[in-house]
Amino acid sequence: MSRKMKAVHGVIGGIIVFFLGLGGYTIHKFNQLPQNTPKNYRFNGNKNRPLVVCVGDSNTQGSLAFNYVEELPKLLPSNKFEFVNAGINGDLAYNVLERIDEIVACQPDYIILMIGSNDIIATLNKLNEMRYERKKHLPIKPNVEWFISNLTEVIQVLKTRTQAKIALVSIPVISEDLLSEPFQRSIKYSEEIRELANREGITYLPLNEQQVEYLLKHHKQPGEPYDSSLLVYFLPAFKHYVLKKSWDDISAERGLSLTVDTVHQNSKAARMLEQLVLSFLEH
Known part of the structure; x- marks a missing residue:
C-alpha cells in the first residue's frame, strides 16, 4: 500500500473514530441519571x-x-x-x-x-x-x-x-x-x-x-406520526448534547407542537x- 493510501485510510479511520466517539458521548448523556x-x-x-x-x-x-x-x-x-x-x-x-x-x-x-x-x-x-x-x-x-x-x-x-x-x-x-x-x-x-x-x-x-x-x-392535521425507530430518539439527543441545540429548537425543526420526537416533551408541554x-x- 502506498504512503498516500495509508494516509487516506488514516484520515478515514480518524473520522470514523471521531463520530463513534460523538455517538458514544450522546448515548452516555441521555442515559445519565440526574x-x-x-x-x-x-x-x-x-x-x-x-x-x-x-x-x-x-x-x-x-x-x-x-x-x-x-x-x-x-x-x-x-x-x-x-x-x-x-x-x-x-x-x-x-x-x-x-x-x-x-x-x-x-x-x-x-x-x-x-x-x-x-x-x-x-x-x-x-x-x-x-x-x-x-x-x-x-x-x-x-x-x-x-x-x-x-x-x-x-x-x-x-x-x-x-x-x-x-x-x-x-x-x-x-x-x-x-x-x-x-x-x-x-x-x-x-x-x-x-x-x-x-x-x-x-x-x-x-x-x-x-x-x-x-x-x-x-395543530394542523395530519400531525407528526409516531416512529418506532431508535434513531428518532438518538438524533434529537445528538443535536442537543453535541450540536448544543435547545430541545425547543429541535422540536420546531420537525414542526412539532408539544414534543421533541413525538414522545418526549418540549418546554410547552412541560x-x-x-x-x-x-x-x-x-x-
Whole structure:
C-alpha cells in the first residue's frame, strides 16, 4: 500500500473514530441519571424540607427532553421543597413496582407518579414488544390490564408504606397525529388512570386531556406520526448534547407542537405538567 493510501485510510479511520466517539458521548448523556436520585437523597439530601419525589420514565428523568423536575424548584419560593427525580428511561409500571423500595425509603411527603408511555409503546408492534421484553425483563406480554394491575400495586404500596400525598398524572400524548393508534391509546390508557385514581382516592392530574385539547385547537392535521425507530430518539439527543441545540429548537425543526420526537416533551408541554404539579403542591 502506498504512503498516500495509508494516509487516506488514516484520515478515514480518524473520522470514523471521531463520530463513534460523538455517538458514544450522546448515548452516555441521555442515559445519565440526574443528581437528585433517591439514592443520592438518602445519603446527601436536605431532610429539613418537605420532600417531593417525582416517579416515572424518560419524561421524568429528563435527559431525552425538557426536564420538568429540574424546573419545579425555580417556580416555587426558595427552599420550600426538596425534589427527588425517580425517573428511569424506558420504564414501565412493572419496573416502577420492581424499584418501589428505593422510593419508599425516601419517605416522601408528596409523590408525583407519571408512568405508562412505555406500557403503550411496547404494545404498538412486535419489534417494540421484543425490545422491551429483553431490555426491561418483562415477564409477560404488555397489555392495558397488566399496566393497570402494576400501577394499582404501586399506588397501594405507596399508600401503605408512606404517608405521602399522591398525584397520578395521565400519560403525555404519543405522536401528534390525533387519529393515530399511539395517540388514541394515550387517551384510552389515561382514562384508565383517571378511573384508578378515583378508586384509590388520590389526586388525578389531567395532563393528557390538556395536551389533547391544545392540539385540537392549535395543530394542523395530519400531525407528526409516531416512529418506532431508535434513531428518532438518538438524533434529537445528538443535536442537543453535541450540536448544543435547545430541545425547543429541535422540536420546531420537525414542526412539532408539544414534543421533541413525538414522545418526549418540549418546554410547552412541560409547562402544562409543571402547572398541574404546582397546583397539587400548593393546594
